[in-house]
Amino acid sequence: QKEVEQDPGPLSVPEGAIVSLNCTYSNSAFQYFMWYRQYSRKGPELLMYTYSSGNKEDGRFTAQVDKSSKYISLFIRDSQPSDSATYLCAMSAEGTALIFGKGTTLSVSS
């Protein structure tokens, strides 16, 4: 079993839709959870950071961590064409480097 599983998509939605992106993981020691957004030919850009369990909201983005289920989610409300990108989940345990999912490619059409 891979440490981090992420459905690569692609995921296509109309403008204004609510998007749900998810990752599952196997290592119960993971405590730091991140979502990155990567546009074509660019480096990953940190979008959301959560420590341990719970929710975090930033504008149209909400990150959720459920450690009991080893499941993390990113919700995008009122999606825009500019949200079209690849979204990478990443996580780490204390003192270890980030482990990434494969990324989900999202396309938002106007």
Added chain:
Amino acid sequence: ETGVTQTPRHLVMGMTNKKSLKCEQHLGHNAMYWYKQSAKKPLELMFVYNFKEQTENNSVPSRFSPECPNSSHLFLHLHTLQPEDSALYLCASSLSGGAGEAFFGQGTRLTVV
């Protein structure tokens, strides 16, 4: 810009060439990383430096040789690469090794011919 700068942005090299990738961070971080990103694969961690000391080498072939002269600079020296080494090489930094958020540069797109 994220405060992590990589040069060059694009590199084409022959299998017998020697080249180096450079990364510089202006964030005051103490940990720096090299990742490899290939199509349809997760980012692969290559090397980790924490306070200039290499703390992780993820079974990377010896044709990749990292160097970290100080906490702000990181190099990846390349020699006798193979075509399958063609990928996007990403540098990242964080406050300290394994302590949460890492910030990435824009990457070097490497093509080995």
